Structure formats: C-alpha cells, structure tokens
Amino acid sequence: MAMMARERVLLPPLVIFIVGMGGIIGQILLLREFLVVAHGNELIMGIILANWLVLEAAGAFLGGRVAGKPGSSSGAIYSGLLIAYAVLLPAAIALTRPSPQLLFGLAPGEAVGLGPVFLSSLLLLTPVSAVHGSLFPLACASLAEFTGPHRSIGAAYLHETLGTLVGGAALTLILVHRFDPLYLAAGVALLHILGAAVVLSISDLIPRSAFGRAMTIGLLLILAAGAALSAGPLQEMSLGWQWPGQKVVHYDNTAHGNVVVLERAGEYTFMYDGRPVATLPVPDRAQIADYAHLVGAAHPEPDRVLVIGGGLGGLVDELLQHPIQHLRYVELDPGMLRAFERFPAEVTERELTDPRVSVHHGDARRYLQKTDRTYDLIILGFLEPETLQTNRLFTREFFAAARVNLAEDGMAALSLPGSPTQMSRQTVDLNRSLQRAAETAFAAVELIAGDHNILLAADEVPALDAETLAQRLEDRDIAEGFITHSYLQYRLDPERQQWARTALQDSDAELNEDLNPAGLHYALAHWGRMFSPQINRAIEPLRGLHPAGAAVLPLVLAGAVFLAGSVTGRGRSSSVNFAVWSTGVTGMAMDLLVLFLFQTLYGFVYQMAGLLVACFMAGIWLGGSWAMKSERFVAPGPLFHRVDAGVTAIPLVFYGCALALRALHGIIPDEFIFIALAAFAALAGSLVGAQFPLAASLLSRDAEDTGSVAGSVYAADLLGGWFGGLAVSVALFPIMGLSGAVSFLVALKLASLLLGALAQRRPAGQTIGERR
Numbered sequence: 081m082a083m084m085a086r087e088r089v090l091l092p093p094l095v096i097f098i099v100g101m102g103g104i105i106g107q108i109l110l111l112r113e114f115l116v117v118a119h120g121n122e123l124i125m126g127i128i129l130a131n132w133l134v135l136e137a138a139g140a141f142l143g144g145r146v147a148g149k150p151g152s153s154s155g156a157i158y159s160g161l162l163i164a165y166a167v168l169l170p171a172a173i174a175l176t177r178p179s180p181q182l183l184f185g186l187a188p189g190e191a192v193g194l195g196p197v198f199l200s201s202l203l204l205l206t207p208v209s210a211v212h213g214s215l216f217p218l219a220c221a222s223l224a225e226f227t228g229p230h231r232s233i234g235a236a237y238l239h240e241t242l243g244t245l246v247g248g249a250a251l252t253l254i255l256v257h258r259f260d261p262l263y264l265a266a267g268v269a270l271l272h273i274l275g276a277a278v279v280l281s282i283s284d285l286i287p288r289s290a291f292g293r294a295m296t297i298g299l300l301l302i303l304a305a306g307a308a309l310s311a312g313p314l315q316e317m318s319l320g321w322q323w324p325g326q327k328v329v330h331y332d333n334t335a336h337g338n339v340v341v342l343e344r345a346g347e348y349t350f351m352y353d354g355r356p357v358a359t360l361p362v363p364d365r366a367q368i369a370d371y372a373h374l375v376g377a378a379h380p381e382p383d384r385v386l387v388i389g390g391g392l393g394g395l396v397d398e399l400l401q402h403p404i405q406h407l408r409y410v411e412l413d414p415g416m417l418r419a420f421e422r423f424p425a426e427v428t429e430r431e432l433t434d435p436r437v438s439v440h441h442g443d444a445r446r447y448l449q450k451t452d453r454t455y456d457l458i459i460l461g462f463l464e465p466e467t468l469q470t471n472r473l474f475t476r477e478f479f480a481a482a483r484v485n486l487a488e489d490g491m492a493a494l495s496l497p498g499s500p501t502q503m504s505r506q507t508v509d510l511n512r513s514l515q516r517a518a519e520t521a522f523a524a525v526e527l528i529a530g531d532h533n534i535l536l537a538a539d540e541v542p543a544l545d546a547e548t549l550a551q552r553l554e555d556r557d558i559a560e561g562f563i564t565h566s567y568l569q570y571r572l573d574p575e576r577q578q579w580a581r582t583a584l585q586d587s588d589a590e591l592n593e594d595l596n597p598a599g600l601h602y603a604l605a606h607w608g609r610m611f612s613p614q615i616n617r618a619i620e621p622l623r624g625l626h627p628a629g630a631a632v633l634p635l636v637l638a639g640a641v642f643l644a645g646s647v648t649g650r651g652r653s654s655s656v657n658f659a660v661w662s663t664g665v666t667g668m669a670m671d672l673l674v675l676f677l678f679q680t681l682y683g684f685v686y687q688m689a690g691l692l693v694a695c696f697m698a699g700i701w702l703g704g705s706w707a708m709k710s711e712r713f714v715a716p717g718p719l720f721h722r723v724d725a726g727v728t729a730i731p732l733v734f735y736g737c738a739l740a741l742r743a744l745h746g747i748i749p750d751e752f753i754f755i756a757l758a759a760f761a762a763l764a765g766s767l768v769g770a771q772f773p774l775a776a777s778l779l780s781r782d783a784e785d786t787g788s789v790a791g792s793v794y795a796a797d798l799l800g801g802w803f804g805g806l807a808v809s810v811a812l813f814p815i816m817g818l819s820g821a822v823s824f825l826v827a828l829k830l831a832s833l834l835l836g837a838l839a840q841r842r843p844a845g846q847t848i849g850e851r852r
Contacts (some may be wrong), residue, residue, distance in 0.1 A: 092282070093239045095275045096219050099162070100243025102268045103212050104697070105251050107132055107168045108690045113176040114201060115686065116338045120353030120467045121604070122679055124197045125689070126672050126809025130802040131201045132209045133668070137798035139213025144792070146218065158218050159276040161211050166269035166276075166307060168208045173265050174314050176204055179320035188323050189356060192811060193608050214242065216794055233710045233793070234773030241701040241769065241842075243652040248694025252687065255662075256333065262315045269307035330422060334415035335687035336469070341419050347792040348423050350393070352416060358393030358461070360425035365394065367532060369562045372398035374534055374571065375459055375493040377549040377556075378542070382456045384487070386410065388444040388473060390461025392420050399459070401558045407437050408455070412469075412646055412683055414441040443683055444473060444679045448481040449746035458482050460494040465514070465592070465599040467609065468679040474514050476593045477742070479521040479537065491538040492518070497606055500576060503583060506609050510602035511535070512587035517599070519844060520591070529580035531573055546572050594680050594742055596817030604814065631827035633661075636829035648649075653779055655839035656720070660775045662832040663727050664800020666825050667768035669808045670730060671696050673821065674761045676813060677738050681745050681753065695758040699765025707770040710841030720774040721836055721845040727767045727831035735759060772797060 111128050118124040146157060179200045180186040186196075219236040255264055319328045323342055326349070330341035340351040350358040372395055376382055385407045387396055396409060409431075411417055417439065420428045431437060440447055465471035472478060474494070482492050496514065497507050513531055518525045522537040528544070536544075546568035553563060592599035641658045674692055679685040685692075710719060739761055741753050776793050812821035 084218075092278060095278055096161075096239035097243035097246075098271050098275045099212070099215050100240035100245075101217070101247030101250075102165065102169075102243075102272055103240075104244040104247040104690070104693065105255075105264060105268050106165075106172075106208060106212070106691070108248065108251055109169075109173055109264060110176060110201075110205065111689065112333070112338070112686065113173055113261065114197060116354040117176065117180060117200075118194075119191055119355040120195050120337055120469060120686075121194075122468045122676065122685060123600075123604070123814060124194065124201075124810040125675060126668075126805035127194065127198050128201050128205075129668065129672070130805025130809075131198070131205050133664075133798040133805065134802035135202075135206050135209030136213030136216075137795040137802070139210035140216050140434045140794040140798065141792075142210070143214030144217035144794075145815055146214070157282075158215065158222070159279040161215055161218070162272045162276040162279065163303065164211050164615040165208065165215075165274040166303070166447040168211060168269055170262055170307070170314060172204050172208045173261055174318035174321075175823060177318045178324075179204060181321075181324070188326070188353060189351065191355070194604070213794075213798070233776035234704055237769075237772055237776075238701055238704050238708070238806075241697055241704065245694050245701055247383040248690045248697060252478060252690035252694065256690065260311075260315055260331070260333070262318070263311045266307045270304055271309065273304050280292060281375060285836075296717070298629065298757050330419055332419070334413050335414040336415070336684045337686050339413070339415040339419050341423055343423075348425070350416070350423075351420055352413070353467075357416070358420075360393060360423070360428065360623060363394035363427060366562050368394040369398055370530070370571070371395065371462075371495050371532065371534060373401075373553060373558065373563045374490075374528065374549070375457065375536070376402040377552045378493075378536060378544060379456055379491055380542075380552070384408075384453070384455045385457045385459065386455040386485070387459050387461055388463075389470075390463045391459075392416070392428055392431055393425075394427055395459075395461055396437065397427050400431070400434055400436065402556055404436060407434075408440060408448050408453075409437060410440045410442065410444045412443055417441065417445070445478060445481060446746060448478075448485050449483065454485055454487045454490065456487050456490050457515055458486060458490070458492045460492075462495060464497065464603055465510075466595075466603040468676060468685075469683045471592070471597050471600040471603070472594065472683060474592055474599050474679050475597070476517045476520045476591060478519045483521040486538070489538070489540075491536055491541065492522070493537075494535050496533045496535060498530055498580075503580075503604070505587075505611055506602060506605040508583050508587045509589040510599065510606050512584045512589040513592045513598045513602050515584060516589065517592040527577070527580050527584065528572065529576050533580070537611075544572055581664035593817070595677075595738060597680075597814060598817070601814040631823060634824070634828035634831040637828075638654050638835045641835060655835045656775050656778055657792065658835055659720070659724050659832045660771060660793055660796040661800035661803075662828050663724070663768055664769050664797040665804035665807070666727055666730065666800075666829060667696075667764060668801035668804035669821065669825055670734060671761065672805060672808050673738075673813065673818065674757055674764075678757055679743070681741065682750075692758065692761055694760040696765040699762035699767075700766075700769030701764070703766030703769030703771075704773050706766070707773045716774045716777045720771060720778060721833070723767055723771045723774065724829070724836060726834060727771065728826060728833060730764050730767060731825040731829075734764070735818060 082338060107129070110132075111125060114124055114128050115122070173668075175182070180190065180192050180196065181188060183200050183203070184196050186192065216236060218239070220233045251264070255267075259267075307636065319331065323340070326342040328340060329343045329348075331340065332339040337353040338351075340354075342349045342351065347362070348360045349356050350360070376399055382402050383405050385399060385404050387407060387409050389411060391409055392411075396407065399407065420432070428643070434441070460473055463470045464475060465474040479492065486492065494514070496511050498511070499507065503511070511527065515535060517526065517527050518535065518537040523539045524541040525535065525537045526541045526544070528534040528536070546565060547566050549572070550565040589602060590596065590598035638658065643653050671693060674696070675685050675689060678688060682688075683841045707723070737756065741756060745753065772793065779793060807824070808821055812824055816824075
C-alpha cells in the first residue's frame with residue numbers, strides 16, 4: 081500500500097516550471113511548422129495559437145474534474161501526463177509536415193487555405209494541447225493543501241508562466257538557430273521524462289523492492305533514450321512524408337523563414353516557406369522573359385536597376401540583357417542566397433558573378449530609407465502580398481519610399497495575378513488595392529493586363545506600344561524567342577488594356593497600407609477562391625463592416641451573460657468569468673497585433689515570435705506576482721475591477737504606439753523600437769496576468785473545490801484567447817485594419833466593465849425571481 085501513502089503531493093516548482101517551458105517551446109515549434117504548411121501566411125498564427133488555447137482549456141476542464149475527485153492519485157496521473165506530452169509533441173511536429181497530403185489529398189507544395197489549416201491544427205494539436213492543459217489544475221490541487229486554496233491557483237500560474245518566459249527566450253535567442261525542430265522536441269521530451277521521474281519519486285509511487293525500482297528506472301531510461309535517439313530518423317522520415325518522390329538536399333530554418341531545396345532527376349526546386357520560388361537548371365523562361373523584357377523595354381535607358389526579392393533564377397539574368405550598368409539585388413533572407421550558392425546552376429552563376437550585379441542582404445524598405453542612390457527602374461521580383469512579410473512591399477508607405485529613390489524618369493514595376501479575358505472580383509480587388517497604393521506616390525500608374533498583370537508606376541508612364549518596345553529590343557540586340565513583335569501586339573492589345581482599366585476603376589477596393597493590410601486580405605481572398613471557397617463565403621459578409629458595427633457584438637454578448645447570471649443567481653461568477661474571457665480575447669489580440677506590427681516593420685517575426693511571446697508572458701508573471709502580493713492588503717474585488725479598467729485602455733495605448741513606431745521607423749535606432757514593442761507586450765501581459773489570480777481568489781473563496789474553480793477560470797481565460805486569436809487573424813485585422821481591431825477590443829472591455837458594475841449592484845446568489 082506504499083504507493084497510495086499520499087493522495088496529494090506537493091509538486092516541486094521546478095516540475096511546474098518545466099511544464100511551462102515545454103509548453104511554449106512546443107507551441108512555437110508547431111507554429112513554425114504550420115507557417116511552412118501555410119506558405120508563410122502569418123495570419124495563421126492566430127488560428128494555431130487559438131486552437132492551442134481552446135484545446136488547453138478543454139484539457140484544463142477535464143484535469144479540474146479529475147483533480148476534484150476524492151481519492152485520486154495526483155502524482156500518478158501527473159507523471160503519466162508528463163510522459164504522454166513527451167511522446168505526443170515530437171509526433172505532432174512530424175505529422176504536421178505532411179498534413180495537407182494526409183488529411184486533404186493536396187499535392188506537395190500546394191497552397192493550403194485557412195480552412196484546412198484550422199481543421200488540421202485542431203486535429204493535430206488536440207492530444208498535445210489537451211494533455212498540457214490538464215496539468216495545470218492538477219498542479220493547483222497539489223499546491224492547495226500546502227498554500228491554501230485561494231493562493232494555490234496563482235502560485236501554479238506563476239511557476240508555469242516563469243517557465244514559459246524562460247522557454248520562449250531560450251528558444252528564440254539560443255536554441256532555434258542551432259537545432260532542427262525535432263531535436264528541440266526531443267530535448268523537451270527528456271525534461272518531461274525527468275519531471276515524471278521526480279514526481280514518481282516524491283509521490284512514493286516507485287516500488288520499494290529492488291526489482292520494482294529497477295524496472296521503473298529502466299522503463300524511464302528506455303523512454304529517455306528513445307526520445308534522444310529518435311530525433312534524427314524522425315526528422316528525415318517526416319521530411320520524406322512532406323516531399324514524397326523528391327530528395328530533400330537542403331533544409332534551413334533562418335530568421336525569416338524556412339528554406340528547402342528538393343532534387344529529382346537532376347532538377348532542383350527551391351522552396352521558401354513551403355512554396356516554390358525557383359526551378360533550376362531550367363526555369364520558367366516564358367513568364368520570366370515576359371516580365372523582364374516588357375519592363376526593361378518600357379524604359380528608354382535603364383542604366384541603374386534595383387530588383388527586390390524573387391529575382392534569382394532567371395529574372396536578373398534576363399534583365400542583364402538590357403544596357404544596364406549596375407543592378408542592385410536586395411534579398412531579405414540570406415538563407416536563400418546560401419541555397420543558390422550551394423546548388424548553383426548556369427543561370428544563377430551568371431547572375432551572381434556578373435560584375436554589374438551587387439547583392440545586398442537585408443530589408444528592402446530599410447535599404448530604400450538609408451541609401452542615397454537613385455534608380456531608373458525599381459522592380460519587385462516574383463512576389464505577391466500573400467503574407468505580411470511581402471505585403472509590406474506593396475503598401476502606400478513602400479511606394480512613397482520607392483518614389484524618393486527613383487531617377488527623374490524612373491519607374492517602379494511589379495507583377496500581379498491577372499487574366500487576359502476575365503478577372504474574378506477578388507483578383508480585380510487585389511489589383512485595384514495595390515494600384516491605389518501606388519497612386520498615392522506616383523502621378524501615373526498603368527496596368528498591362530495578361531496572365532500576369534504588370535503594374536508600372538511613375539510620374540509619367542510613357543505610351544507603350546508594340547512597335548516601340550519591339551524596336552528597343554532590336555536595338556539592344558535582345559533576340560528573345562518568346563517576346564516577338566506579334567506577341568507584343570497581343571500583350572499590349574488596346575481593347576484588353578481598356579477592359580482592364582474599366583474593371584479596376586469599378587472596384588471599391590480599399591487602399592493597401594501598413595496598418596490596414598487590405599492587399600493581404602485581397603490576396604488571400606484571391607487564393608481562397610480556389611483553395612478555400614467555404615472560408616471566403618463565411619468571411620464575405622464582414623467586408624465593409626464599419627468599426628462601429630463591430631462594437632455591437634460585445635454588447636450582445638454582455639447582455640446574454642447578464643441575463644443568464646440573473647436567471648441562475650450566479651451573477652457575480654458570470655461577470656467575473658466574462659471579464660476573464662474578455663481579457664483573454666484582448667490579451668491574445670494584443671499579443672498577435674504586436675507580432676503583426678513587428679512583421680510589418682521588419683519582416684522576420686519567424687525568428688522573433690518566441691521572444692515577443694516570452695515578453696508577453698513575462699508581463700503575465702509580473703502582473704500575477706503583483707496581484708498575489710497586493711491582495712494581502714487590498715480586497716480582491718475592487719482591485720480586480722481596477723485591473724479590468726486598465727485592460728480596457730491597452731488597445732488604445734497600442735494604437736498610439738503603433739502610429740508612433742511606424743512614423744519613427746528608420747529614424748530612430750531599431751533597438752529602441754524592439755524595446756518599445758517588447759515593453760508593450762510585457763505591459764499588456766502584466767494586466768492580463770494580474771487579473772487571473774484575482775479572479776481565482778474571488779471565486780475560490782466561495783467554493784470548496786479548488787480544482788474545479790481553477791479549471792473554470794483557466795478555461796475562460798483560454799477560451800477568450802481562442803476567440804481573440806481567430807477574430808483578429810481571420811476577420812478584424814486583415815479586413816478592418818488596426819483601427820477596426822482596436823475599436824472592437826475597446827467595446828468588448830467596456831461591455832465587461834458595464835457587466836461588472838451591474839453584477840455588483842445585485843446581492844450574490846440572487847435570481848430575478850428572488851429580487852421580485
């Protein structure tokens with residue numbers, strides 16, 4: 081009976097710390113894998129984080145039920161769940177990579193819409209997140225007998241949050257650059273197995289006989305060895321599942337994204353965040369030559385040219401056939417250049433060794449802000465605004481910077497999805513949004529319609545006709561087989577160009593801006609029309625929604641909660657849980673908006689996500705610590721409502737901060753902006769963290785079952801985060817911009833304050849009938 085000597089075990093803070101650290105590392109690793117699956121679309125970060133939270137909430141609810149049962153052996157259950165997480169995390173990462181093929185029958189590298197990402201993440205995260213979430217109420221129940229029920233929840237929350245902070249910082253600053261994801265997952269697994277061994281030991285659950293002790297220790301060692309030795313084979317196996325029929329000859333996670341090179345039958349495909357960017361040694365000459373020579377010939381004397389991204393593998397080579405004296409190529413991710421250098425082809429060797437070409441590693445927008453050079457042509461390579469990382473090269477702010485760096489008769493050019501006969505409304509809106517952005521900086525913006533539209537922007541775009549362009553190509557001795565005189569006549573057909581102009585002028589598409597990424601929304605709608613039509617139809621009614629209209633939903637929700645609390649006599653608990661839920665919404669929204677703003681300004685959130693999330697979690701830890709100390713001197717009720725009011729102000733403060741940082745970007749040192757964003761994340765987190773233990777203290781004073789209270793408050797917090805993640809990523813930010821998202825969040829927290837004030841006026845437990 082020694083194994084049942086104690087039902088409740090005081091878990092060491094170190095074990096709870098490990099749970100927090102393992103949770104954030106697992107979360108960020110899976111997030112990065114899903115980013116590759118979704119071709120780098122940062123908006124899926126909200127979907128992944130939201131699903132992680134709601135599944136943790138489900139796990140917390142179940143864990144609370146288990147913790148509340150008398151006679152349950154918390155040590156055995158807790159150690160079993162630690163081992164389960166150690167096994168499930170590497171498996172989830174490995175299965176995420178081929179999930180589009182396994183779950184939806186998509187071809188390797190095929191675009192994945194928001195709908196499939198939502199469903200696949202919900203399925204793959206369920207076992208991992210639920211297991212992790214169930215550990216929290218069990219830890220609270222363990223601590224309750226030693227710290228008191230109303231303080232145990234806050235104590236467990238702080239230990240776990242501290243682990244989250246350390247794990248996020250360590251992953252971002254140290255680990256992610258040195259180890260592949262499955263090796264990091266193996267390290268997390270080893271720590272959890274160690275934690276399970278500690279829990280089994282202090283729970284008196286390891287048999288006292290020599291044989292039993294040896295068997296238990298041997299089993300734990302086998303699990304640990306399996307975790308350590310399986311990382312390499314699982315890495316190779318999962319990449320083979322992700323890219324069947326092809327050999328992965330290069331795999332690199334950089335600060336900006338994921339670079340993979342695939343080889344089959346001597347052909348190399350260069351992938352960036354899961355989408356192909358070049359095929360060598362034989363690129364798609366027809367599309368490349370069309371873009372390069374139409375743009376190159378549009379300028380009478382293209383002496384100095386700037387190409388931004390998506391140019392190696394053919395575009396730069398074709399442009400060099402024109403009388404260019406200097407071509408500057410700017411590539412955000414040096415990992416792509418390393419891949420081209422490691423697997424050279426004749427075309428890329430010409431591009432990188434031509435004395436007229438110079439390569440700049442870094443952000444194109446920062447380059448334009450810092451350089452004093454001017455160019456005859458500024459050409460965006462084969463990029464589309466389908467991520468925040470690329471959308472920042474199609475905004476009003478980008479075109480303003482490009483205009484400053486153009487010579488007197490210079491032109492800017494970009495390639496967009498199009499059609500020579502009929503463009504869908506989504507395609508028209510995308511083209512019109514970017515055209516409007518360019519028109520804010522240039523007097524003339526012309527569209528050349530075709531399979532791929534070409535947008536030319538200048539103070540004065542010269543009249544383009546087939547004869548002029550054909551003569552220039554002939555004068556430059558460019559004998560390009562694809563670009564003949566008859567092809568130019570077809571490509572520049574006046575009737576098609578007039579049809580395209582009319583279609584765009586009839587569109588009411590919004591202007592694409594940094595803080596209102598309408599171009600991203602239209603690009604996703606364009607691709608969603610083909611890959612996720614159901615999601616497009618669901619989001620369609622939200623288009624054109626005014627921020628004032630978005631404020632109606634919070635009032636409706638608060639009214640429903642008030643009525644439910646009045647009927648059941650649980651007005652105070654309902655208002656407290658609604659406040660926690662709405663703070664969860666706001667906290668997740670602020671976390672994501674900080675990430676989105678960082679990506680808009682700098683473009684490498686792929687690396688910094690862990691650190692910024694860790695700063696948010698640091699704020700939660702500080703706020704929670706302050707609240708637990710403050711409630712010794714101040715009643716938790718008034719303090720809870722003051723914190724709720726503080727959360728209401730956070731979105732407004734962030735909006736002002738975002739406007740200021742956008743204006744100062746490029747003027748003040750980057751370190752100041754990094755510090756400002758990190759500080760704001762910590763500030764927002766501190767208010768979120770302060771409210772949680774206060775809510776738990778309020779509700780646990782009237783309850784006997786600490787585990788159930790912990791589960792309900794934790795679930796409210798996480799469900800709020802789930803809703804906030806989905807709302808901000810899918811609807812509020814891409815459709816309504818930052819101002820619309822902020823308006824919704826402020827209205828939500830005002831509704832929470834109103835509900836709390838109404839609940840305070842009614843005695844606890846009084847129903848509508850009793851009041852009458």
